[in-house]
Amino acid sequence: MDFKFYKLLLLGGAVRLYFSGTSLASLIGNRVEFATPLNSFKRVQEGVFLLQQGIDPYRGDLVHETPLLLKALSGILLNYAQLLPILYILLDLCTGSLLYFLSRRFVEQKLQEQRLERKDYAKDTEELQYSADDNCNISELVLLAYLFNPLTIMSCIGLTSTVLSNLLLAMYLYAMIRRQLLVCLALLAFETVRSLYPVVLIAPLLLLFARHSVSRGIGILMLFATCCLAVVGANFLVMNSWNFLDGTLGFIFYFRDLQPNIGLFWYFFTEMFEHFRTMFLITFQLNATVLYLVPLSIKLRKEPLLLATVLVALMAVFRAYPSLGDVGFYLALLPLWRRCWKFMAHGFVVFTFFLITLSMMGALWHLWIYAGSANANFYFGATLAFCTGQIFLITDLLFAHVKREFCLYNGQKIMIDGEEARILLE
Template identity: 30%
Template sequence: MAIRYWPMAGAAVGFRLVLVLFGGDLHLASRPEVSTPLTSLRRLAEGYWLKQASVSPYSGSMYHGSPLLLSVLGPLTSSRPDGHHAHIYCSLIFVAVDFLAAMLIRATGHELEMARNRSLKSLDLTKAVKDTVNVSAGDVASLIYLWNPWAIVTCVGSCTSPIENLMVVIMIYGSCSRLAPLAAFGYVMATHLSLYPAILIVPVILLLGYGLDAPPPKVFVIKGSIARKSDVSDNDKTSRQRVVQQFSWKPVLHFIFWLFIWSCHVLLLSSVILKKVGGLHEMFEKTYGFILTVKDLSPNIGVLWYFFAEVFDFFRNFFLMVFNMNIIFMVLPLAIRLKHRPCFLAFVYTAIVAILKSYPSVSFFNHFV
């Protein structure tokens, strides 16, 4: 797999480039399965045009994304009136973003694989480690992401979903590597762009405090009781007892510190960008408020648009609360059950959010890698 990985990864990137350069007639940007009111590049171009005209980009009901994306991608969308060059330039950036996300997925898989081998050795399962198939889980996951048809569609479909996916991957990789500044940056940016990744604070804290996925503590307790009954030296018993990691607050406090720093940076940059064309209050109302209140009822692959198109206005606020709280109600029970598997817990949270979010798209299939 190590020999075949780079040719397959290069082929996936080349396939994206071919679709970007020669697939202009696919019209994926107009598909509701690919582009949503939050991720549409056409809406971003409209918001940038309003900003250039000294009007708030959140005027009307077109743009509901981050002001940071206006500064990064906005200039690329004004290359030609028909938007053809804008599609190419932005899609090339999305290709690079997808490749970077795949590399971080690969690195995260390697970290998890090493943690698994350490856990097996600590349980005296060295034979299981030796008999493990010589295939890297990180390489496989990375290639699945690169060749995932939904990831390819969102990459060339003129939407900003690849950037959101990258921020989630950065957060998970930083947490697995116990790089608090990187994990905090990914968390702040992912929450700023999409709001829903805010619930991932639970697996991030577990990863930073306990470390990577490991067998449940009761497995080590049972192993220790067996060791006490057998003729095992005191040194072996002590080494096995040390395997059960205690929660460490130091990396968590480091993460909270950098969370505050990055949040201040994002708010400061957003206020500077919107200084003469609105403010932070309008940004929160038109981004987070737009996500929570489900004001855009254009068809998508979710169920909320249809439900709120049919429900009476008298019950609308009640069902808005029910749908939004439905995600939060699952956080604590899953955290209690899967606290020894924080990476898998992050996957479950992301899958739930991808299914129950107010404006889903095919990009949520990327989270099932």
């Protein structure tokens, strides 16, 4: 680690500490783009209070955080509430640090792979290959993309539990790149019990540890199920009740709260006839979990980390209660694939989508809720365009990866009848 790493880390912490003391912090904590029924700090506060009073917080429909986390935060909330912003900042800095170390390890592994495969590469592909300089450049870009992304900063100062989710995902990815199977399974089980959708991240582990062995893959799945049961059992010991399962996983799957957010669920289920609800609920949940899992796993079987990145991004788009903090996390992973950027053709379109839709969300929300001069269609239009921009980004990254792999072995210039051919994916 160099001095620049510590300097960026301190600067990122200072930025968060400054804004946490302003009125922006309370504003962000109430914004539907950042605070959802799952990650809202107010709901965590309510859950801690009910738990301390001996009341089951899952009897109503307000608290949806796991008992383990409520118990862990109760001591701080009750005795050192003024230090809570510092705790969230430290957790966010830990996430940035893990992503930094992850990127360094990733580049080192890529360099080792290239030494073995370079003899098969085409001659004009030097710019597509990872270099020793990438060990510093890519890791710094990842750190910058996380610490100074407005989406992650505001998610942190708003005290959303997305900060903890990002930390757990960063720990999982770091353990995966270091080939620590048991740590990965434990972290993934904890996050799966909290928010359901990370269950799909078992696929990169299977590709990494059991690509050529079905029996080993079955063993990993059984071990993962055991870890999930252990986490569920630990939550039961805190509450001495199974109500938390319906208040957490059940609440997510059945989508009981129609509060608007940046996702796609809320508008459709607000407008839908009740007798169609079950069919569309299953359809939407399949789309958010297993629909893309098999084809992506087959295509990216040699790149488990890229598969994990794409799955995290798809979760941020299609999950029931997404937030901008989820988006900020996967955006910080994009510099890992810097050598694919040359083939990404929709960068300007995606940037424009993000800039315009994020700017419009606040204005359209005000016109709808406060001014009364707009309706739900206006706000959903902005969120739908934002999701479309994210899909453009994900597909662009996947196509760029495929093009880079093709050009590495076939060259960037392919001549047909004396003319340079264009590489098109259909």
